[in-house]
Amino acid sequence: MDNPLLDFSGLPRFDAIRAEHVAPAIDTLLAEAEAAVSHAETVAAVTWSSFVTPLEDATERLWRSWGQVAHLQAVADTPELREAYNANLPKVTRFGAALGQNLALFAQYRALATSPEFAQYDATRRKVIDNALRDFRLGGAELDDAGKARFAAIQEELSALSATFSQNVLDATDAFSLHIDDEARLSGLPADVIAAARAAAEKAGKSGWTLTLKMPCYLPVQAYAGDRGLREALYRASGVRASEQGPAALDNSGHVDRILALRAELAELLGFASYADYSLATKMAQSPAAVLAFLRDLASRALPFARRDREELEAFARDELGIDDLQPWDVAYASDKLKQARYGYSGQEVKRYFTEPKVLAGLFEVIESLYGVRVREDGAPTWHADVRFFRLEDRDGRLLGQCYLDLYAREGKRGGAWMDDGRNRRVIATDTLTQAVQTPLVYLVCNFGKGVDSQPATFSHDEVTTLFHEMGHGLHQLLTAIDILPVAGINGVEWDAVELPSQFMENFCWEWARVQAMTAHLDTGASLPRALFDGMLAARNFQSGMATVRQLEFALFDMAIHGDFDAVHDSVAALLERIRDEVAVNRPPAWHRFPQQFSHIFAGGYAAGYYSYKWAEVLSADAYAAFEEAPERLAETGARFLAEVLSRGGSRSALENFTAFRGRPPSIDALLRHAGMAENAA
Structure with a gap:
């Protein structure tokens, strides 16, 4: 062709x-x-x-x-x-x-x-x-002709606005660079980050080092750079991306307002009280009030832990680091120092053990041990030389599905991590008038740092968890047994349940045998020492209160602006500040422009649905608890999870899937226990 x-x-x-x-x-x-x-x-x-x-x-x-x-x-x-x-x-x-229509x-x-x-x-x-x-x-099929025309016009404009929103964030991220000539300012940064900054400078024909806002550079600067001014410079640049504080052509401020207005109009056309009500029509949650009650109940449980986390961090920063006024660009840095002092290790140290070949081998072994399938390297045309391609086979060698793995950040690539489907499972007719099964094809995309000087890439434990998370989404698509396209894989699955398989996979990054098998020190080849793992395990819930309320801040904001938000007498910024009054313990400065970068809800599929991360976390923690309760029956429990959840796709409700697997409705207890926020953990 x-x-x-x-x-x-x-x-x-x-x-x-x-x-x-x-x-x-x-x-x-x-x-x-x-x-x-x-x-x-x-x-x-x-x-x-x-x-x-x-x-x-x-x-x-x-x-x-x-x-x-x-x-x-x-x-x-x-x-x-x-x-x-x-x-x-x-x-x-x-x-x-x-x-x-x-x-x-x-x-x-x-x-x-x-x-x-x-x-x-x-x-x-x-x-x-x-x-x-x-x-x-x-979709507006029951509207009159004028209503249909307006509905279609709204959808078309929303598609264009969402695309522009995402492109502006990408362009604003790519446009920034900070050139450093004084190597002393890089003190504390990992060697691979410094090497990548040096390579970026050389590519631009400069001496010294070039720092960017891409995550493999930005996050290490925030966590490890001893130069407070350097941390602040990158934090400020990141915080005002795609806003009125940068080039007008990349300003998403007006797009935020317009997207919200159009969504509210769309919901009204269909007779819904708000866009949140419209969004929930295809989700597990019954109403915006139910979602808000869930989020606020979780907030009431998490806030005491979050406030304690913040107080401890402020005291440590003041007493041990000489930082009397803990600022947002100090939080990650002080947190890493506190974690190191309390648990005896740093994220940099751990990262040296998680080398890409071992992590991938460990990931594939988890998949094989849980579901009895094999992952093999395969060949395919790709969009970049770094992209790898794999196939999943059953025990008899039959193809189940294939996936592209695009791990590294680069210019022209959207930030974040995601899974998307390239082709879904379905039965198709062949030229011989027989039927064949079209196997699934998925994209798994991350934005990690690439190895330098012929060394393999190394991943932080958070990045390993991200990789497992996205593979969980991929498995939901790849292991479906449903042959009918609209409900195969993640198709037809309620949006607030799609995170169940992904968050479920994260748990295996915390099992000693798994971690030991997927680590090999970059220099010595030794696996992660047990003492270091014990420190990681002890620190697993380090600042879990702060992390939880941060997610609740995003989820409450999302539900509020898509609910009874009055754009005439209120503003997005003012609403966000009220949400922060309610749940936040780490407040960004007034000049920070988070909404203009909130691609999940303005350019992704999470509008009036960001709560689903926490909603699905209840499901995933409870599902993993079944494995904890019967460790000797791993394969049996994995086969049941495959049969009742992963393979079912959207062919029945997510609640039916979960109840068939667990034998009862979901409980929040496992989530609170895993996060160290159970009643007896206060």
């Missing part, structure tokens, strides 16, 4: 995709999808095979091709690709909006739901039809 975005014969041809391929491919696939929709509207005898399958076939090709474009724009952005993405985004958004398709699904055939369907097919009917209502 001349256009790689139109080639569905195998794996994506990422090495061949160019910006000029985007428009022709998307136009072709949109025409195919629109023709399929027109045919589906007129099918006389509506059955699964005559209606649902053909519609899925055509739209899946469009979404898969567009997914490749969106993925490249996130991990290998260029001006040409961004222009092509932004030019085609409105067309794709308009099609999606029209599809969700199509009354003829809505009527066909209703006919299918009331047909004699429906009673013969299994629970999975019935769930697909029920979800479709719900989504048509949420």
Whole structure:
């Protein structure tokens, strides 16, 4: 095929995709999808095979091709690709909006739901039809013509605003650099960070060292740099990204206000009291009030621990570090020093043991021991030389799925860590009129530092946990046993439950045997000493109170601005300060511009859903407790978790999945115990 975005014969041809391929491919696939929709509207005898399958076939090709474009724009952005993405985004958004509002398709699904055939369907097919009917209502299918037009216009504008929001954060991050000529100012920084800063300076044709706001540089500066002015400089630069304090072209302030206004209008069009109510229509939580009650209950439990954490840190900074006025750019630095004094180790020391080859081998061994599958290196065209590719096989060597692993931060790559699906599991027809299973394909993306001078990369324990987290998302997609696209993998899973498999995987980063197996010191090759691990374990809940209320601050803010927020008589900044009055113990300065960078809710899928991290943490802690209760039955418990949770996808509710695995509804007790915030831990 001349256009790689139109080639569905195998794996994506990422090495061949160019910006000029985007428009022709998307136009072709949109025409195919629109023709399929027109045919589906007129099918006389509506059955699964005559209606649902053909519609899925055509739209899946469009979404898969567009997914490749969106993925490249996130991990290998260029001006040409961004222009092509932004030019085609409105067309794709308009099609999606029209599809969700199509009354003829809505009527066909209703006919299918009331047909004699429906009673013969299994629970999975019935769930697909029920979800479709719900989504048509949420997509504006029941609006009048004027309402439909306005709904579609809102969705199109929101898509464009979200894309711009994310691009502004990326550009503002990439635009900053701080050149250092005095090596003494780098005192305390890890050797690999200094080497990377030196390489960045050389690339720019300079002597000395260049520091950036990318996480592999920014986080170590905040945690380890002895130069307080250096920490403050990077903190300030990071805190005002994409705001009115930088270039006007990258200012997200107006975008925040506009996104909130459009979301509120969209919810009102559909008869919801707020966007939060609209968002929760597809989640486990029953109402915004229920979410707020959950968050505030957790806050009441966490705040005493958070205040104690802050008081201890202030006292240590004053008495041991000579910092009388603990500022935000001192918190990570003082915390690391306090942890080292209290538990006898530092994050830098631990990082030397977590080398990339050992960490990956350890991760794959966990997967194999839990689920009886094997992970093998595989080959595929990629978007960057650093990207690796793997395949998952069952015990008989049959392919279950494949994944790309893109670990390192670089220019043109969006910050953060995420999993996305490139292709989902489904049954497809072949040329021989038989059926075959299309296996899943996922992207696992992180932003870690790359090894320098031919040495392997080393990861902090937090980064190891992040990798396990994203692989948990990947396994949810890769190990699905559901063959019907709308509920296979993470499709159809309530948004506040998608973090269950990911947070569950993090627990295995705290098991001694696992950690011992995945460590080899960069210089000596020795595994992590038990004494050092014991220190890490003792420090596991170090400042867990502060960490918890920080997440609650974000979640409460998200729910509040999408709830009864009055944009006429209030401001986003003022609302955030009131939330901080309620739960925060570490207050950013007044000039900090967090909302302008909050991509999770303004450019991701977490609007009125950020609470799901804590909501799902209840589920994941309780799920892992089943393994703690029967350590001798690891494989048996893993097989049950696979059968009842991972493999089920969205074919039944997340609560049903959890209850089938655990034998009861979820309990918050395990979360509080794991976080050191149980009643007897005060």
